[in-house]
Amino acid sequence: xGDENTLTDxxxxxxxxxxRFDDGESFTLSYVSIRSRCQCAKCKPRQENxxxxxxxxEEISRLMLEKPKVELVGRYxxxxxxxxxxxxxxHSFSHLRKVCEELGKSLSQ
Ligand SMILES: [Zn+2]
Numbered sequence: 001x002g003d004e005n006t007l008t009d010x011x012x013x014x015x016x017x018x019x020r021f022d023d024g025e026s027f028t029l030s031y032v033s034i035r036s037r038c039q040c041a042k043c044k045p046r047q048e049n050x051x052x053x054x055x056x057x058e059e060i061s062r063l064m065l066e067k068p069k070v071e072l073v074g075r076y077x078x079x080x081x082x083x084x085x086x087x088x089x090x091h092s093f094s095h096l097r098k099v100c101e102e103l104g105k106s107l108s109q
Pocket of ligand 1: 038039040041042043044086087089
């Protein structure tokens with residue numbers, strides 16, 4: 001069995017990306033979803049309750065989210081470089097998998 005917390009591929013489109021994991025699962029995930037779960041020091045406190053998450057999502061959805069640059073960080077995460085800022089957060093593979101399960105669209109049956 002592959003590891004569900006190992007990202008094997010990330011394919012970027014204009015508004016979302018496809019993430020494939022070592023266990024064979026793949027998901028489509030929008031950039032809005034990724035950013036609304038950003039783990040950086042600035043965004044994380046804004047996810048402490050439902051109300052703040054809604055505000056954060058609303059703010060992000062108003063931004064013109066352009067295709068980010070993606071950089072691999074070691075063997076455990078990726079860093080997205082957003083043209084609209086907030087590029088310091090590292091998204092670990094296990095975190096991305098959780099976001100995929102919660103907000104993504106599974107491409108497997
Ligand atoms: Zn952030």
